[in-house]
Amino acid sequence: PEYNGEWCLNPELTKQGGNVDTPALETYAGDHVCFYASGAGYGPEPLGCVTIENDGDLASVKLSPCIIACFFNKPMTLDYTVKTPNGEASQRSPEQVVSVLVPQFPHSGIEEATDGKVDLRTFAGDAMATVPVWDYAECSNTCWMWITGTREDGSAYRFDILTNAAVTDDWKTHGVDASIPRAELQKLADCSSFELHFSATFCDADDLAEAHAFPAQAFEIEQEALVLPAPEVVEAVGSDLTAWNGRNGVQVKVDYVGNNPKHSISLCWKKADGTCWPLASKPGSTAGAVIFELPAEAVIESMGKTVPITYTVNTACKVQTSPPLNLKISKPVRLPTPAVREATPYATQGGVLDLRAFAGDAHITVEKWWFILLGQVGWLKCTGTADANGSPYTINVAIAAPITSSDLSGGLEKLLPRAELEKLRNLTPLVVEYMATPDVGGVQSNAITFPVLNLKFTKPFRDLSDFTANGDLNGWQRGPAAADPRDLVHHREEDGNGCLFNYTYSETSNGVLLSKAIHGFEVGRKYSFSIAVKRFNLAGAAPRFSLNVNSVPVTAQTDFPNMVWAALTGTFTATSASMSLNIYSHVYTGIGNDYLLDKIYVREV
Numbered sequence: 001p002e003y004n005g006e007w008c009l010n011p012e013l014t015k016q017g018g019n020v021d022t023p024a025l026e027t028y029a030g031d032h033v034c035f036y037a038s039g040a041g042y043g044p045e046p047l048g049c050v051t052i053e054n055d056g057d058l059a060s061v062k063l064s065p066c067i068i069a070c071f072f073n074k075p076m077t078l079d080y081t082v083k084t085p086n087g088e089a090s091q092r093s094p095e096q097v098v099s100v101l102v103p104q105f106p107h108s109g110i111e112e113a114t115d116g117k118v119d120l121r122t123f124a125g126d127a128m129a130t131v132p133v134w135d136y137a138e139c140s141n142t143c144w145m146w147i148t149g150t151r152e153d154g155s156a157y158r159f160d161i162l163t164n165a166a167v168t169d170d171w172k173t174h175g176v177d178a179s180i181p182r183a184e185l186q187k188l189a190d191c192s193s194f195e196l197h198f199s200a201t202f203c204d205a206d207d208l209a210e211a212h213a214f215p216a217q218a219f220e221i222e223q224e225a226l227v228l229p230a231p232e233v234v235e236a237v238g239s240d241l242t243a244w245n246g247r248n249g250v251q252v253k254v255d256y257v258g259n260n261p262k263h264s265i266s267l268c269w270k271k272a273d274g275t276c277w278p279l280a281s282k283p284g285s286t287a288g289a290v291i292f293e294l295p296a297e298a299v300i301e302s303m304g305k306t307v308p309i310t311y312t313v314n315t316a317c318k319v320q321t322s323p324p325l326n327l328k329i330s331k332p333v334r335l336p337t338p339a340v341r342e343a344t345p346y347a348t349q350g351g352v353l354d355l356r357a358f359a360g361d362a363h364i365t366v367e368k369w370w371f372i373l374l375g376q377v378g379w380l381k382c383t384g385t386a387d388a389n390g391s392p393y394t395i396n397v398a399i400a401a402p403i404t405s406s407d408l409s410g411g412l413e414k415l416l417p418r419a420e421l422e423k424l425r426n427l428t429p430l431v432v433e434y435m436a437t438p439d440v441g442g443v444q445s446n447a448i449t450f451p452v453l454n455l456k457f458t459k460p461f462r463d464l465s466d467f468t469a470n471g472d473l474n475g476w477q478r479g480p481a482a483a484d485p486r487d488l489v490h491h492r493e494e495d496g497n498g499c500l501f502n503y504t505y506s507e508t509s510n511g512v513l514l515s516k517a518i519h520g521f522e523v524g525r526k527y528s529f530s531i532a533v534k535r536f537n538l539a540g541a542a543p544r545f546s547l548n549v550n551s552v553p554v555t556a557q558t559d560f561p562n563m564v565w566a567a568l569t570g571t572f573t574a575t576s577a578s579m580s581l582n583i584y585s586h587v588y589t590g591i592g593n594d595y596l597l598d599k600i601y602v603r604e605v
Helices: 065-069 169-174 296-300 405-410
Strands: 006-009 018-021 032-039 042-051 060-063 074-083 096-100 117-119 127-131 140-150 156-166 176-180 193-202 217-222 250-254 264-269 290-294 306-314 319-321 325-329 351-354 362-366 376-385 392-402 412-416 428-440 453-458 462-465 489-492 498-502 511-519 526-535 544-549 566-573 578-585 595-604
Touching: 042 060, 127 140, 140 169, 140 176, 156 176, 250 264, 264 290, 296 428, 362 376, 362 428, 376 412, 392 412, 511 595, 526 544, 544 566, 578 595
Parallel strands: 006 096, 117 217, 351 453
Antiparallel strands: 018 060, 032 042, 032 074, 074 096, 127 176, 140 156, 140 193, 193 217, 250 290, 264 306, 306 319, 306 325, 362 412, 376 392, 376 428, 428 453, 462 595, 489 498, 498 595, 511 578, 526 566, 526 595, 544 578
16 A cells, blocks of 8 residues: 555565556456566566466466565565567566565563563573564574673673574474573573563575564563561551541551661552652661651541552562551541631521621631641532522532642631522521542542531522513412413513513403412511513503502502503511412403513512
8 A cells, every 4th residue: 555655565464475466557368467576685586477368357466475574674666577469579567666564573582481570589490582473484584582681780781592593494383482591691680670682584684784673572580589567557556547646647667577777668658649658768777677757648648548558678689569558547537617707606506697697798617627738629518498499509619629828827718609698598508518638639539528517598588570581480370360371471672671461362351460479488577579560552441450468458559551661569577488479450351451561579678
């Protein structure tokens, strides 16, 4: 196929050879077509000839895998000649240059290696280096195998296992195997890495410079291991630590047989992100255990979790890590409860948050907790009841808010927007909840939940129906005076104002027009009940209304003779938490009596 403007051959597709043909050549019976391959220092090599039997037959010959192998990472030139049966001289085609890619060669290996490590304690004698059979192995000529690494003194090391060795028929069939003398492996620095290399030539090439390198395989040398017990935490009982006992930090004790000042010991108190708490390494000691000091922050950020604690010993010959102490740290206690400054009594369960008692926003405070840290993340929310539909409503005061320096000194303080409180239903519970992560920059799933504050919420009563949405009566029910479904339809005026339009299709248009059972009144408190009415036309009778609460009029019967908006307002004192309100039409006829109705408003005064 063509790639980047040139023809390329992918040897992964031609392991069994390929085909060379002439799709654009017009052939005739008796034509004799011969194909050739050539390149720098190669050929031209005849690929074969074909004689065309029938006009239009495709001329095609096989391209052997080994010819392809001669051109790995090189350009290969293909052309052909055509000799017609009339005896004229052969004609040569234009050349087609094809870039031949290099196949994917396998990694070499060492039979004695386990998970990439060559442990000289696990076998006797020499090691065996191997290379699996590779594609185009039958076309290979010579090969090289060597290892590179580092000596104990830090100098570079190389040992040649095979040098310009002929690739035998057995290797072509079963893969290469060659021994690595144990004495040579012992020259590598303990616990160092080394690489096993392999290269092979194809075609007739026999120089390393012309060989194709296989992927190098890295290994490690491992020596006899120390027996390392798990570390101990002085303040813990076994693997259990009460968070409060670590409020000033903890001590981790490391001791093992063979502890030596030449050893370098590093402790890993694993954090939630998988990294280790930063601690300087310490030398070993023949006098006893080595003690590592962990600050309180290490305990705090892992509260409620299990912390793997390990230590790693670096010696002249190896690096070895102990089994973990899986330290279970309890969740904290002694947590403060959030408080709302404007609630009464302050910081008291069952207190009242009354919007009448203050102006502006409310303020939520949380006293400093004993494990507060700069950069911890907190979530603060209030959950109440939505005034609109009675469903739960959450006010997210703080979402993933980091602890600041001012929080460290004075505790937490957040604004509770009044606009959000206005959305809550009057006389309903309000729950204030705070949670914070023990770890810096933590996630909510790891947050510690503080005790909740339960309040009673109250506000000035307000129930407004302004009919901005099509067909939404906001809970008002049609009465007998609007029995026809064509009465009281949604209407939008030229200025965009939404309202209700009654063309009084109902002939008997007097009686209750709209009614609604409204809840949330406070007994003894005074309320206003008002509507806005606009006569729609001047034909026939003018509309006349009154307003009633629990079937008691709170306004006089009032006419609306003009085609302008006019208000009708009455007041009443609540005698129960739930009361029935209605709008009453006093005009019987449907001749005239057409009007617009808007802004049914019940509010506290």
